[in-house]
Amino acid sequence: MLIPRLCIGILLVCYTAASVNYAAAWQNGLTLWTHAVLRAPLKPRPWVNLSIALMERQRFPDAQAVLDHVDRDLLSDGHLPSWDVQDARRAIQTNRLVVARLANAGGPFSR
Amino acid sequence: MKWPILLLALWSVQSWSVLHVDQGLYEDVNYVHAFQDAPRPPILTRRGLASVSIWYQLQHGLTPALMRMWNLRLAAFVSLLVGLLAVQFGLSGWIAGGVMLLHPLTVETLAQIAGRYELIAAIGVLLGCLAATWASMWRWPLMLMACVLGVMGKETAAIGLPLMLLTDVLLHPSRIAWASVGAAVLLIIGVCLWQQHSGESSTAAVAAWPWVLRQSAATFRLLCLSIMPIGQTIDYDYDHLSAWWCGLAMCSLCMLATFAMSIWHRWPMIAFALMWALLVALPRLIVHTPKSYFNEHQWYLALPAVAWGVASVYQSLSLSYMQRRVYAV
Numbered sequence: 398m399l400i401p402r403l404c405i406g407i408l409l410v411c412y413t414a415a416s417v418n419y420a421a422a423w424q425n426g427l428t429l430w431t432h433a434v435l436r437a438p439l440k441p442r443p444w445v446n447l448s449i450a451l452m453e454r455q456r457f458p459d460a461q462a463v464l465d466h467v468d469r470d471l472l473s474d475g476h477l478p479s480w481d482v483q484d485a486r487r488a489i490q491t492n493r494l495v496v497a498r499l500a501n502a503g504g505p506f507s508r
Numbered sequence: 509m510k511w512p513i514l515l516l517a518l519w520s521v522q523s524w525s526v527l528h529v530d531q532g533l534y535e536d537v538n539y540v541h542a543f544q545d546a547p548r549p550p551i552l553t554r555r556g557l558a559s560v561s562i563w564y565q566l567q568h569g570l571t572p573a574l575m576r577m578w579n580l581r582l583a584a585f586v587s588l589l590v591g592l593l594a595v596q597f598g599l600s601g602w603i604a605g606g607v608m609l610l611h612p613l614t615v616e617t618l619a620q621i622a623g624r625y626e627l628i629a630a631i632g633v634l635l636g637c638l639a640a641t642w643a644s645m646w647r648w649p650l651m652l653m654a655c656v657l658g659v660m661g662k663e664t665a666a667i668g669l670p671l672m673l674l675t676d677v678l679l680h681p682s683r684i685a686w687a688s689v690g691a692a693v694l695l696i697i698g699v700c701l702w703q704q705h706s707g708e709s710s711t712a713a714v715a716a717w718p719w720v721l722r723q724s725a726a727t728f729r730l731l732c733l734s735i736m737p738i739g740q741t742i743d744y745d746y747d748h749l750s751a752w753w754c755g756l757a758m759c760s761l762c763m764l765a766t767f768a769m770s771i772w773h774r775w776p777m778i779a780f781a782l783m784w785a786l787l788v789a790l791p792r793l794i795v796h797t798p799k800s801y802f803n804e805h806q807w808y809l810a811l812p813a814v815a816w817g818v819a820s821v822y823q824s825l826s827l828s829y830m831q832r833r834v835y836a837v
Contacts, residue, residue, distance in 0.1 A: 400829060401822055401825040401829055404822075404825070405606075405818070405822050408818070409514065409518055409607070409610055410518065412607070412611055412612055412737070413518040413521055413522050413610050415612040415737050415738075415740075416522045416611075416612045416614070416615050417522065419737075420522070420525035420526050420615050421525070423529055423620075424528075425529065425531060429742060432741065433742050433743045436739070436745075437741065437745035439748055440743060440745040440748075442743055442800075443743045476747050477747055478718070480714060481747065484799070
């Protein structure tokens with residue numbers, strides 16, 4: 398009975414290690430969406446959410462650069478469904494306004 | 509091996525990794541922050557109980573970390589229910605509960621406060637399945653009440669009805685029981701189709717077959733992650749998969765469903781676990797949610813199937829191991 402129990406024990410330890418490893422990506426919005434864009438670099442949504450996380454940290458030039466990258470490089474991809482493209486365009490338009498407003502009001506930009 | 513001590517130690521490690529985040533993330537923006545200065549939401553509606561619990565904790569000034577602690581407690585209760593059901597099925601409750609508690613696919617549900625919806629939905633469904641294990645006629649109203657409780661967590665708990673009937677089939681097999689499962693599945697499909705065609709105009713932009721293909725790929729990927737959790741991410745890029753891969757995933761799911769039905773008599777627990785997971789995925793193939801495809805937190809209700817499957821495999825391995833030792837002696 399030792400070997401089956403040992404196998405299950407090792408499985409549970411591996412599950413815990415994988416949980417701790419993945420939970421590290423959930424530390425804050427920046428780590429979460431950075432983790433997501435590394436694994437889905439061609440998808441607009443994680444990039445747009447990354448730009449929001451950058452804005453929350455007052456890294457406005459970086460947020461603007463991310464939005465420009467999505468608009469210029471990703472939305473012309475023919476693989477994206479139409480609702481994804483429309484959502485992304487709407488989000489980029491809104492977030493660009495927010496970046497411009499916050500950047501003008503906030504003074505010095507980057508950390 | 510002292511299972512309680514091992515589980516407590518591992519759960520402490522997992523809990524610490526989730527609890528040290530003290531801010532709302534991902535869906536918390538839509539489903540938690542929205543309650544900050546709002547009046548109390550209605551309780552007797554879909555998502556009502558989960559919404560009221562979040563609203564109540566916000567009003568009492570709980571930090572995100574403390575609200576996540578409540579999610580961890582609810583997850584522990586879900587694991588307890590999974591373990592109790594495993595015991596009813598003749599499996600090891602500690603192993604099933606441990607797998608449910610520690611599986612990496614639970615991280616997305618636990619790390620966001622909005623995971624409360626999934627947790628309460630799972631509690632309702634599992635309580636209904638526990639009621640289904642009783643031989644008394646009182647189990648039917650209890651199952652219905654548990655289903656309502658689950659829907660007050662999240663509307664996806666409506667799939668709990670066929671799941672509870674499937675549990676009834678496992679323990680009290682009969683043709684009528686199987687017919688009731690089939691009828692419940694058809695009812696859920698009908699409700700999903702009605703929901704889809706009377707839904708918001710944004711979903712009309714999504715064509716049916718491409719959605720089914722992508723969701724099939726998402727379901728297959730989540731099934732694989734359930735067994736080998738490598739490559740988790742919050743937003744996988746299913747749109748860049750070719751139609752061939754998605755079609756292959758859909759065919760694989762159909763083959764798995766057929767396989768589950770064919771092995772019911774020989775390996776009933778494995779068949780039950782497979783059917784449970786596929787039933788949880790079924791509404792997602794019909795109802796379009798264009799913001800994202802099938803997510804890890806939406807897969808939470810399918811994880812008990814993984815737990816029971818692992819416990820069943822352990823039982824088979826233990827039996828064959830013991831038989832070999834007996835022959836050796």
